[in-house]
Every structure is written in C-alpha cells, then in structure tokens.
Amino acid sequence: MSLRPSILIVFTAIPLLFAAPAAKPAPCRATAPLASWNDGTAKKALVDYVAKVTTKGSPDYVPPAERIAVFDNDGTLWTEQPLYFQIAFAFHQVGVLAPRHPEWQTTEPYASILRGDIKAALDGGESIINEIVTVTHTGMTTGEFAAHVQAWLDTARHPRFNRPYTECVYQPMLEVLRYLRDHGFKTFIVSGGTADFIRVFAERVYGIPPEQVIGATFATRYEPRPGGNGGPAIVITPRLGHDNDKAGKPVGIHAQIGRPPLLAFGNSDGDYQMLEYTTGTPGRPRLGFIVRHTDADREYAYDRGSPIGALDKALDHAASKNWILIDMKTDWKTVHPEP
C-alpha cells in the first residue's frame, strides 16, 4: 500500500468495521523447515541459494553480516484483500475517535463512514483514503497510536476468514523467515504501510523486532513532557515523512539498512524497484521472489490490473530478471496457519 493518493480501492465487503471480539492465539508454526512448501521451483531456488551463500569455502559464500533479506508485508507476508488491513483499521478508527469529533456526524466522508456506508464516503475520490489514514494515525503519541492498533488487533476479524488479522499471515512465509534466520540472515519488513502500525505486531507474529521494520512514516516531533507521568513522547504529526512504496523502497532500505539486501520478496508492482535494486546490485549472488495470488479457494486470485496488489510490470520482467515466482496454489500446502 502507499500513503500517496494513488490508492484506488474497490469495496466489495464492508462488514469488517465494527467487529466482534476474538480469541488471540499466536499463529502456530511447523517445526520442520519449510514444511508447508511443496517441492517445486520456488522451494528449490530458495534452498539452493541459501546453501550456496552459507557454505564456507564456497566462492559464493557471504559472511553473516551481509545476509539481509527484505520482505514486503501486504500480500507477501499476510493477506491484503479485500482491502489492506491497515485501511480497515483506519475506517474502524473513525468510529473509535468519533466521540472526540462531534462535527464528524455531519461532515463527509466521516458521516458516511459512521453510518457504515463506505461506498458513499469514497465518492469524494481517491484522496479520501489518505485523509482518513492521516486523521486516524496522527495527532497523538506513538504510544497512544500503538495502543489503538493493539486494541483493534485484539478484537477485529477478517470478514472472510473470520479470524484475527494477525492469523491471516502466510504459514509458508513464516517458515521462510525462520529458515533464513536459522541460516544467519537478518529479516526486514519493507512495507508501504506505516512502520508504527506494523511494529505493533511484527515481533510477536513474524519474529521481526521493531528496528527491522521499514515502512512509510509521518514526521514526528519530540516532546519532553517533564510533568507527564508517561515520560517524554514522540508525537506523530500529519505531515508525510517517507513514502515507502515503489522507488521509495530502495530509498528506505538504504536509509535504514545502509547496504543492498541479498534476498527480496514481494508480490506487486509496488515491490518492483525493491526487487530490481536487490537483484541488480553486483558483488554478491542475489535473488528475488514474487508471491503470486493464484488461489481463489484458499485465499484470492488476482494480479494484472487488480485495484489492490496489481502485478503487471514485475510479472512482465520476472523471467528476464530471473525473479522466482511463488505460485500460492501449487507451491503452498497451507496458506494461513492452522487454527
């Protein structure tokens, strides 16, 4: 996803706004490495690559410090349909924050959202999404924002899978994260979503600590708050800081990691430049993977021209750039973790 006003979302399912409380078990993980992967091109490419760069004495050996793997989040580590989960959170938050904004009852797009009529709310055009994200993600401390995200994660359920959003992660990708870490890789998320949102659950769900989450940002400012009992605060302002989508992904990778990754995993054209930057940098063997959503039965099937997660250019260039396609339907034994 992106924070720029280029998001066009077709709404097909809206009942995710005011969701019922949910149990919150952590996703279970298979213990055998890559147990949820069928034998095939993708699994073989990954296993062969890891063996090549981690075998001491091999001409392709890469020391652990350089073993960096980056992962897009939406559509690569967890489901992104019927709309980006962070946008679902944003719409939900309009209801949560409404008591502080009595004017929303009579102002669009808020009045429509509060009535549950998202379609009408979006009649205002693409920029509505950005307005709603900004209003619900800023003007508070990072601690307050994280508490809002956690409260939503604790109660909201995916409209189709009827389970917490954090259980709509991909079991095979959890296994890739673990497999790479077991081979000395540092795993990073590089997402168009905001870092402050993803950091709330990335450590528990993915085993990825906050300092390895790279995302979009709103500019923040420091407030000492010497009298407050909560201590000094980082306040999130409404000004866009970094847009971590498309060409913003290599920029974010350089800013936060400072060297090009060995491995990149994405699923959409938003990941094109991250894949290109990773696999195009000389000096080390590098590899790119694209998760293809080919499974309407177990998850979703979409690629070219999809309003969410469009995969056109990256698919056109995958063969010439030797990017490995992961076919959800044939490569994955399981999609989401067993309940």
Add this chain to the structure above:
Amino acid sequence: MSLRPSILIVFTAIPLLFAAPAAKPAPCRATAPLASWNDGTAKKALVDYVAKVTTKGSPDYVPPAERIAVFDNDGTLWTEQPLYFQIAFAFHQVGVLAPRHPEWQTTEPYASILRGDIKAALDGGESIINEIVTVTHTGMTTGEFAAHVQAWLDTARHPRFNRPYTECVYQPMLEVLRYLRDHGFKTFIVSGGTADFIRVFAERVYGIPPEQVIGATFATRYEPRPGGNGGPAIVITPRLGHDNDKAGKPVGIHAQIGRPPLLAFGNSDGDYQMLEYTTGTPGRPRLGFIVRHTDADREYAYDRGSPIGALDKALDHAASKNWILIDMKTDWKTVHPEP
C-alpha cells in the same frame, strides 16, 4: 555535530587538509572486559546496571530484544577536536573535487580553502560549513561517496595525534560496546554526523553494522540505471533529510529503532534530549552516561561554552537526572588505543 547552520567552529589547527598516507592497523582491543577503566563510580554504575537487567529472575530483568544501547559518536566514541572529523573530511574533499569545479579557483569560500586559508573561507559566516558539507557530500551515489570517505580515512592523519582518525577512537568505549554486546545488547550509533559517513568505518572500527547507525541524512533518490555496470544506484541529493541532533535524536531513534533505549551515552548538549528520552521513559530501569573531556594532556579539556561539544545544560541537569559522569582523566587508564 549538526547539519543545521548553528555550527560555529573556531579553527586553531589547519594542517590536516592535505595529509600524508598512513598505515591502517585496526585499533587493538584489550581482552579483559572494561580493562581500560579504573574502578570508580562510572564503571561500577555500568557493571551494576548490566548485572541488574540481565540476571534472570531479577525484578529488573529485561529480555534481550529490548536491550538497546545508543551512543553519540563525536566526542563520545572518538575525539571531536580540533574540529569534527567529518568537517575535516569536507574541507579535504574541496581539494579532491576541485578539478571538476574550475570555477572554485576564483569563488569564495572555495578559493580560500584551496589556498589552505580556512580562516578566510569562514569569514563568510556559519553557513559556509553547511555549504561545504553539502557540496562535498551530495550530487553523487552512495557508493561514490563511501569510496571518497574510505580514501580519506586511508590517508588522513589527526593533526595532533599524527595517526589515522579511526585510531582516535576511545579504547574504553570500544570496551563498553563489546561488554554490552557480550551481555545481549544491540549497540547503535546516534550521531549528528551523517549516517553515510559513519557507516564507512563503523563496522570495522566499532563492530556496529550499517543498520545500527542512525545519523543525519540528505534526501536520496533511487536510479535504476539499467545500462550501468555498477547496478542500480541511490543518489544523494543536496536536500537535508533528517537533522539528527538535539531533539532530532529521539526522533531518529524512534524512526529507526522503534522503541526507547535502555542506555544512552553522550558528551554534549546535542545529546541532552537523547539522554532525557532514554532515562525519562518509564517501564524499565534505564541509565544515561556523559563522557567529560577533562584531560588536556592525553586528549582535550573542554565543556561549558566550547565551540565544539559544548556541555552546559546536560551538566547542569546531570545530578538531578542521575546521569553518570565519566571523567576521562580519572576513569580511563587509556584514552586512544595503544599504537
């Protein structure tokens, strides 16, 4: 240091511009933990603190994932006199880049710098420093910039200590970095200097990988360069990105680490907010340390009102905030590594 035009530098020693080649041994490190520290308040505070937060079952135990320690660089991990080393590099680079800028021979401040007359160059005012940093640090790829820094590090020598700048690091602080890592801490640099500069040597000299260096930034942009044999590039633009000094330090810490540190080490008022943010955040025991430059014989002696590394407000508040003062003269057996 800061990239904003608030730097006022008094030049006392200039012969560091066109330096002779130097040998480049890595700084030697003592093997016993904290071997270069005399027994005293500072060493005891550090050892007691680390024992407290790493002893399982202790009420103050902190799991490894939260063990974050942040270090200012200039004046905290290496010497910052007679002027910030990165500024010395910038002046040196004017000479290196001059062949591409024939107009500099007749344009100030460049003409004066090229004649070796830094004092005349700075007659133009404080903003001259920023202009020179911008001109010498931007308009090239991150790879090109790193190569320039490396070439300078390989040849330049500190004017007083007559050794490579990377040997003007503090032996006792190298031991603190190692001691903390041996106890499960992640060590980060949080500097007013630029991340792209520090990352060139931080891994070799401090054992700190690029992804754990937080610094000032110029905005960058991604260039695919499909025809170039160097691969895709990150180009550094002249636009200031993040100013990582004073209140910018907690902002940079949140942006890159995503949670408050347990330990912060600084030496000047530029570190005040980093110390305040660290030690003022509730929930865990936290501690701040200030390196005091008290040793004119072995290094330098300065604090209040110093044009470089001024320490006023942080010194005034150290006692009330329980920040531990490190007295270079009495706490350190050695300052720089043995040659």
